[in-house]
Amino acid sequence: MGIVTSRPYDRRAAVSQFSRLRTAKGQADPFPIYAELAARGGVSPAPWGGFLVTGFDICDQVLRSREWLEPDASWRERQGAGTRWNAPSSREMSNTLPGLNSPHHTRVRRAAGGFDRTTIQDIGQTLDKVVGRLLDALVEQLRHDEADFAALVSEELPVAAIGHWLGLPAADWPRLRTLTHEQVFTQELLPSATQLARSDAATAELRAYLVDHVRSRRSRPGDDPVSRWIQAWDAIEPDRAEADEQVYLLVLFVVLAALETTSTLLSSMALRLVEHPERWDLIASCPDLVPGFVEETLRFDPPTHVISRVASQDTILEGVEIRRDQMVHLMVAAAHRDPAKHSDPDRFDPLRKPAHLAFSGGSHYCIGAPLARLEAQILLRHLTQRLPRLTLVRPPTWAPRVAFRRPLNLDVTFA
Numbered sequence: 001m002g003i004v005t006s007r008p009y010d011r012r013a014a015v016s017q018f019s020r021l022r023t024a025k026g027q028a029d030p031f032p033i034y035a036e037l038a039a040r041g042g043v044s045p046a047p048w049g050g051f052l053v054t055g056f057d058i059c060d061q062v063l064r065s066r067e068w069l070e071p072d073a074s075w076r077e078r079q080g081a082g083t084r085w086n087a088p089s090s091r092e093m094s095n096t097l098p099g100l101n102s103p104h105h106t107r108v109r110r111a112a113g114g115f116d117r118t119t120i121q122d123i124g125q126t127l128d129k130v131v132g133r134l135l136d137a138l139v140e141q142l143r144h145d146e147a148d149f150a151a152l153v154s155e156e157l158p159v160a161a162i163g164h165w166l167g168l169p170a171a172d173w174p175r176l177r178t179l180t181h182e183q184v185f186t187q188e189l190l191p192s193a194t195q196l197a198r199s200d201a202a203t204a205e206l207r208a209y210l211v212d213h214v215r216s217r218r219s220r221p222g223d224d225p226v227s228r229w230i231q232a233w234d235a236i237e238p239d240r241a242e243a244d245e246q247v248y249l250l251v252l253f254v255v256l257a258a259l260e261t262t263s264t265l266l267s268s269m270a271l272r273l274v275e276h277p278e279r280w281d282l283i284a285s286c287p288d289l290v291p292g293f294v295e296e297t298l299r300f301d302p303p304t305h306v307i308s309r310v311a312s313q314d315t316i317l318e319g320v321e322i323r324r325d326q327m328v329h330l331m332v333a334a335a336h337r338d339p340a341k342h343s344d345p346d347r348f349d350p351l352r353k354p355a356h357l358a359f360s361g362g363s364h365y366c367i368g369a370p371l372a373r374l375e376a377q378i379l380l381r382h383l384t385q386r387l388p389r390l391t392l393v394r395p396p397t398w399a400p401r402v403a404f405r406r407p408l409n410l411d412v413t414f415a
């Protein structure tokens with residue numbers, strides 16, 4: 001096969017598309033912009049370097065292939081000292097699971113373990129009670145006025161789930177949640193210098209807090225995941241300080257990975273439910289459709305719109321030449337609307353049972369997917385079984401981002 005170079009493209013149009021995407025208006029409905037990107041080809045140059053990938057099958061292929069790597073510490077170093085990739089928050093991320101490549105990644109991931117059925121059942125019992133309390137507060141507010149579902153429910157449930165599971169004191173949950181919203185900028189597509197500085201500060205505060213938590217579990221082990229991770233690391237790492245550092249990095253990433261993403265899933269799911277009365281009635285009368293409704297929410301508008309990888313060697317992707325170390329941005333939310341994968345992709349269809357990449361794919365597949373699904377399914381069941389139908393008061397406002405979706409409010413009232 002001959003080498004094909006990148007197709008010519010209109011750089012100014014591409015810059016304008018991303019400027020629009022990064023606004024609250026663009027985030028309120030990014031999908032027409034994704035359609036414009038996809039029209040430029042399944043793999044097209046990004047205006048700032050690297051490539052954008054919008055086709056479902058190519059995104060899936062890149063995630064599963066060993067030829068494509070996470071941007072790890074040595075890749076970040078090669079980008080140069082003054083770049084965003086060497087900000088303290090970015091260097092910290094390069095030591096966590098999604099900054100590692102095999103064989104180190106395999107070792108760290110094995111020590112992390114996963115959610116088995118018994119753990120999920122135990123957490124489910126706690127979450128039933130938490131959801132009950134959150135919906136009490138929502139109903140109380142709705143008796144007087146409209147209520148912000150995002151603030152009262154979506155922001156509260158994930159931090160309670162992770163907080164209970166990791167044994168973090170409830171008094172600290174609000175601060176942890178704020179810090180994760182600040183920290184995410186370093187993982188965004190194009191963070192500004194100010195955003196990176198906020199992310200660096202949040203990372204430093206999270207390190208101080210979580211290192212302390214690991215230390216307290218080291219001195220007083222219990223029946224909790226942090227104590228189990230300490231045991232797992234002690235079995236493979238003779239240096240105690242290094243073992244504790246590895247446990248801290250795991251706790252850090254679990255907290256970062258679990259809070260904002262799951263809150264966004266819960267709000268998106270509730271938005272899909274309240275924007276069309278017939279959807280509420282359908283789920284209320286057929287609770288068996290709950291898992292499918294959650295999966296279709298993850299396809300229709302996933303919490304993470306972009307996942308990035310770098311080329312381990314010179315290669316060709318869909319006829320486009322890509323050099324070693326160049327980055328590809330997998331636009332998974334755009335890929336979820338690929339008509340070659342899903343028929344009528346812009347239609348939300350809870351009966352679809354869709355394939356999706358919301359939890360990534362291959363060796364970095366999300367460890368927390370069973371927990372995120374559990375939270376969403378429990379919430380959807382309680383909502384539709386217990387409450388009369390809710391309706392949307394006004395469209396939500398979205399944070400001006402690209403990769404990590406975040407609705408800032410979801411105002412609802414009784415229908």
Ligand code: HEM
Binds near residue numbers: 070099303304360
């Ligand atoms: C709806 C909620 C969630 C979404 C959309 C989500 C999405 C993702 C994605 C896209 C990745 C892969 C990143 C990559 O390929 O580079 C990932 C990895 C990960 N997620 Fe999640 N996540 C969610 C919830 C959670 C929760 C609740 C936890 C923890 C309990 C968690 C823990 C992790 C961990 C530890 C990884 C790293 C896996 C690795 O690199 O080997 N996530 N998640």
